[in-house]
Amino acid sequence: MQIEAKRAEAEEKRKLLQEETRQHQARAQYQDQLARKRYDDQLAQQQRMNEENLRRQEESVAKQEAMRKATIEHEMDLRHKNEMKRVEAETKAKAKADRENRDLILEQIRLKAEQNRITVLESIKTAGSVIGTGAQAMLNDWNKVLTAAGGLTLLALGVYSAKGGTTVAARYVESRLGKPSLVRETSRFSLLEAVKHPIETVKKLKQPEQDALSGVVLAPKLEERLRDVAIATKNTKQNKGMYRNILMHGPPGTGKTMFAKKLAKHSGMDYAILTGGDIAPMGKEGVTAVHKVFDWANGSGKGLLLFVDEADAFLRKRSSETFRKTCELR
Structure with missing residues (x-):
């Protein structure tokens, strides 16, 4: 308990x-x-x-x-x-x-x-x-009137004659000594170039005539036609006849420019190359520039073969990518 x-x-x-x-x-x-x-x-x-x-x-x-x-x-x-x-x-x-x-x-x-x-x-x-x-x-003295009129007339005539003479002289000097701006390449040499490069000038003078088709690979038919052109051009040069214009067309690199150069050398002529693409942008001034080229070409003593590359650039509108070239003989 x-x-x-x-x-x-x-x-x-x-x-x-x-x-x-x-x-x-x-x-x-x-x-x-x-x-x-x-x-x-x-x-x-x-x-x-x-x-x-x-x-x-x-x-x-x-x-x-x-x-x-x-x-x-x-x-x-x-x-x-x-x-x-x-x-x-x-x-x-x-x-x-x-x-x-x-x-x-x-x-x-x-x-x-x-x-x-x-x-x-x-x-x-x-x-x-x-x-x-x-x-x-002046009216009272007619001698003074006549003297003043004659002086003004002679002054105007002198100014006009000097202007015309300067223009003619400039064109002559340009055609003889200067190369037109449109010409890109030429075998023709001026007196100034001969003084600057005498050795090259002598080499050019001593170069023998070449075959117009040497180094140019062509089809047989085309080669035959171009050889006939070369022979005819050389004979025309020797006989002082009238040259013909030649139209060549084809893609780049087929030997058109080379044939033109060799044709000029084969015929004993100078050559000059210009491009139609340089003429087209000049507009109205292109006509004057072309006339200068022709005047310069006519001044060649040996004769000059003028090769216009891409002539369709200013002769007509281009409708294709085909390149056309005109070879004019002057």
Whole structure:
């Protein structure tokens, strides 16, 4: 019985201890909740205070900005009014001064006009007197009239003759000494080139006649036709006959230019090469340039074979990619 009583007493103590522990934990939780609530209340109150302060600051800034704008507008209004008053005062003063000085200005204008009129009349009288005196003196002396007319006639004739002579001399010098700008390549050499390059000039003079078709690979029929052309050209050169124009066509690299050069050397003539693409962009000036080339070609003592590459560039509109070349014998 005593053991059970002690056991019951111990159980009661244990239960009492658990209850005290539970109550202690409950009090601690309650105190913690109270502390958290107080902290939350403090935070909320602080936030409300901050918001209130911010609102007051914004209201203060807005009031200051409104006052500043009102001040600026007032200053601008006053400045505008003062400016308008100043302009009005200046306008009135200027108008008053203009009214007061109007008569004086009109008088000055009349005086200047009168002085200008007198000056012009005196100039006209002086010029008329001088011209009249000179004309009367010249008409009274017919020798002076004839001398003046003859002098003017001789002067005009001299100017016209000098102009024509200069043009003819320039064309002659250009045809004899200079190479036209359209000519890209030529075997003809001028006196100036002979002085500059004497060795090359001697080599050109000593070059023997070449076969017109040497180094040119052609079909048998075409080779036969071109050989006939070479023989006919050489005979025409020897017999001083009339040359023919030859039209050759074909893609690049087939030997058209080479044949023209060798034909000239075979016939004992000079050659010159120009391109139709250089003539087409010149427009109306191209005619003059071509005439210069012909004049220059006619000045060759040996005769000159003029080879026009891409002649279709200025002779007609291009309708295909075929290259046409004209070989003119001069």
